[in-house]
Amino acid sequence: MQTPLATPVPVLRLPRGPDGSNRGFAPDGRRAPPKPEVPEPPESRESWEQQARASLRERYLRSLLAMVGRPVCFTLHEGVQVIAHFGATDLDVANFYVSQLQTPIGIQAEALLRCSDIISYTFKP
């Protein structure tokens, strides 16, 4: 039962309502499908290389996003393979934070993997 003079649960803000000007479903919203890219014909070798780098970078970052919370198999130097749940990476992608790291000496609950030690990783989406 409610107690008199109980403190109301504070709220950060009220739910956002319709803005009245449009029907919503922001085309750039979180769930919007990625727009098909129409690449301009590369004008110079430099811009071609820049685009290639950008798309490789994008693919890499998307792969990081996709494997959050999933079991990932990391291939390290000398053919060492370890399995861990990927958690996050730091801003400059120097370390991977993982949990349940299965190593030959047992399972590490939480660990950081140095990205420079990783040759490749695979996971099932």
Next chain:
Amino acid sequence: MAMRQTPLTCSGHTRPVVDLAFSGITPYGYFLISACKDGKPMLRQGDTGDWIGTFLGHKGAVWGATLNKDATKAATAAADFTAKVWDAVSGDELMTLAHKHIVKTVDFTQDSNYLLTGGQDKLLRIYDLNKPEAEPKEISGHTSGIKKALWCSEDKQILSADDKTVRLWDHATMTEVKSLNFNMSVSSMEYIPEGEILVITYGRSIAFHSAVSLDPIKSFEAPATINSASLHPEKEFVVAGGEDFKLYKYDYNSGEELESYKGHFGPIHCVRFSPDGELYASGSEDGTLRLWQTVVGKTYGLWKCVLPEEDSGELAKPKINFPETAEEELEEIASENSDSIYSSTPEVKA
């Protein structure tokens, strides 16, 4: 410290909210759709109530609304004699399914390939959404307008309710398996797949039946006429709302009334638990949706639990002593003031 429930009011609708439904949990969270007599169903983020978009196209009151499991599609049932299927990401209309009378209820199968509809023409229709040109399969047998129709038993069976009857149908043979008769009008029906439980409300009763046999499990009596009830996913609680504007929370196992909350300014038409059970949403004649916490005081969505020592005092209300005031009166004062507790944020009514 005792905490008092702060419902989050979702504004935007201009007429009574008559139906609501949550999606399953998706990588983008879960979603909430509301059906309203203003003819403009709305999609919101489920945990915060933030408006995402309005489905524009119906030419009459919308009586039923639902989302598929992954919230990529929405379906609505309306008084303009149509049911519509929408892209719930872009808000675009995908299909208009013409009916011969008012449509009251819509439900997707788990795989989103079929849509079940029901309404005033007493027929259940099953549309194959991959064959938009094909005629729907029809099931007849109801003797009055259908209020609610739901897939059950992994989409192998259908549950449908008209005024005073609940029927169970076999999808493959399109025949009636069983039926239940009531001496009062059935106001709502909810199907819980885990445990195959059917929640039916009529009069002041909240009744639980087996969705397989339709045999009664138990029932509770509420102090007022109940329009809708929902069972917590973990089957700990039941929430119900109706004609006295109040939401009641019961212990599902003991049937004990745990709490009752005021907040709405009109009868409550629909109430549903979120898929994670952390909150429940209610829709009312007053034109609002409200979100309520299952566990009052937990930090979740827009609710922020502030411990007394962290409290800057900004949100704290001055403590006044009412030595001679009875407890109920204090409760009255508290709920009348409930709209002023968002004092840290200027109220923006959208």
